[in-house]
Amino acid sequence: MAAVQTSISVSAHKVQRPRPLFARLMSDYGQECVIIAAILLLFVAVGLYNPRFLSASNLNTIFAGNAYIAVAAIGMSMVIITGHIDVSIGALIGVLATISGTLAVSGYPVWMAWGAPILLGMAANFVVGWLVAYARIPSIVVTLGMMSILRGGLISVTGGTWISGLPKAFMIAQWKPFGLPFPIIAMVVLTLIAAWWMRNFPFGRSLYAVGGNPEAAKATGLSSERRVLAVFVIHGAFAGIATILFATQLQVIQSTVPPNLELTVITAAVIGGVSILGGSGTVIGSTLAAILFAAIGSALIFVNVSAYWLRAVIGGLILITVLADMIRRRPKT
């Protein structure tokens, strides 16, 4: 930190003082801090009411079992920050999981069963991204269409059967390197890499510009088309990774679309502080929000409330978060 300060005073004749840590945290990561506080509060409160909530197996269910949602929400956050949306993510994960599982039980090498969802996710989203960026069709329309195609196609082809007999080597979500479940490691590492990339690299930063003020981005010489296409492809890769975590956690894969998955993923992004209008938010927030939902869902069971309340609680959270975002965006004087 000292070195940083000297370099400032050398290059500028008036020193721009570094901001106090707390002010910086609150202004840059306000939403993230609020969610961390909410998670801690929830764990303490429910843990006191029913200590089994904090048991290792339950924590494993909460964190490892929902890591795939957090991973999918990373890509979704990037898409929303760039000013778009993807409602086909649930259907895509369903289709990719079926393909991956089918490859695995048909005797293809494990690396192909893992690689296929990532590559196919990128390919599918290349089409979506091209239609959005270059054909200028609104992303909600393109992805609604994509969702119907994937859903309809999946049911027609597979009839919704179960894929079982998955080879042991395929089950990467059940790995425990260093004693930690692999999905948790993947979630943390991917979130940190994505956050670092979005903060410290010009291409990552430019996504905020394209989503925040497309007009200005153009006048600055940033091509929004290329960025939108790239973001959808990256989002496809994250969808592929999420698929692997999702498909390898149980012994069977049901070849249907997981219900409401796209809503859960979009909601994680929005509650994590990604503005639905584009231009602001972080992937750290979306990952934290995904953990928060998983914890709420589990907590409801432990305090004997019907799990159906989960959706109502999350719905309330969405409205509160978006309202807060609108108030925050209102220009001051």
Add this chain to the structure above:
Amino acid sequence: MSSNLEEQSRTPPFVRLAGISKSFGQVKVLKDISFDVRPGEIHALLGENGAGKSTMIKILSGLHQPDGGRMEIEGQPMRFASARDANAAGIATVYQELLLFPELTVAENIFLGHYPRKAMGRIDWTAARAGARALLDSLDCHDLDVDTRIATLSVAQRQRVEIAKALSHKARILIMDEPTASLTEKDVTRLMEVVRSLKARGVGIVYVSHRMPEIFALADRVSVLRDGMMIDTRAIADADEATLVSLMVGRSIEQLFPKGEAKIGEPVLDVSRLNHGRLVRDISFTLKRGEVLGIAGLVGSGRTELALTLFGITPATSGEIRVMGKPVSIRTPRQARDLGLAYVPEDRGLQGLVKSMTINENLSMAALDRIAPGLFLNFAEEARRAVDAVRRLGVRARAGIHQPVGELSGGNQQKVVIAKWLETRPDILILDEPTRGVDVGAKAEIHAMMSDLAAKGLAIIMISSELPEVIGMSDRILVMNNGQVTGMIDRADATPETVGAAMTAQTKSKEAA
């Protein structure tokens, strides 16, 4: 100053346009434009709305590519494919609607697209913040924190960020599009200092503005665009305001306020001792058929409040209103409308028009009951009325009545608002700042339209902040200050001095006749 000018005229231009032309579809927007800017020069660019200024700016800043002609940078032919190319060549632009990213910080906005880098292409935030600080300090903006989000800044502060952003590109030419349009007086002074200091550093400035005092205070040379053609470029010493205006509009300034003769008829509106709140106090006046009654006063003198009270938006708390001699009570805008009043508010965008709807649809909104006698709209009748209104008022629209209003120029939008209210067949038309924000040519057309309406027997109340307009257009002028009538001046006695004196008078001088 003059030796300075001579010295400048020997400096070769940094950027030069020669014979530039540009068309959008069938419409030729720029024809054979020649223009140049020298280092350290402030070159003012004048022209009515639609004259081609913004297209020319966009060509200079790389957002549009010309169809023909040459562009040269320091004598070398140059083509810009994007804004990035123009920035790289040393041309930066501060647009009127500031193009910043509200959710990003000051430092980020300044360096977006060309961040200082560290290893692996990472952004060097320390250098970016320090660089932003240094740039802002060089503009004397020590009070602006580089870590603030843009959304929390005032318009003037945002503009300084834009200028710093331009400087971060090492701009040799800075194009400023109407930089003072939304600034307060104090901020204008500060901006002019900044512009002068840039000039002193050798930056060439293209200064686009309507405001004559600024142009005469700042510019070295001035160029006038009209109908896509470069009409004239001359040294500011060889120009005066009247010449520039007539070059801009293609006719002389005397022809701009043509209130024609109209037969003044019987009284249609009689107001006595009207009150509402602090800004409408004991107002009395009479309005006659065929008359234009101007209402003058400073901002906050109660002019608009009087209109709102007359139209029933803020109903009177006491006093009497007679329409056609009959005492009436106006409690709602609907009652006012049914009594034959129409009110065209000040901000046409906010209150007058739905910009995404067509001329046709906007026109029928105020008179839906006439077009839809039963359950359904009579589309033939709707179109017939719209075509008639567009022709009568001279609205210029490429796609006729089916053009969305948002695509029209300001003056033509204002004509549509007026036409919309005329659809209700009023006897009394209240216009609040009818020509604010429209260019000189459209202004003249709106004035001609008002004269025409008065000649047909309409009684018009016109609220205006522009003295020449009030004096030129009004048969009588009601002057307000502090919510009270401070003068009622006949056309014959109206001069800027008499009206101006009444605007600041503290007591009631004369009651209305």
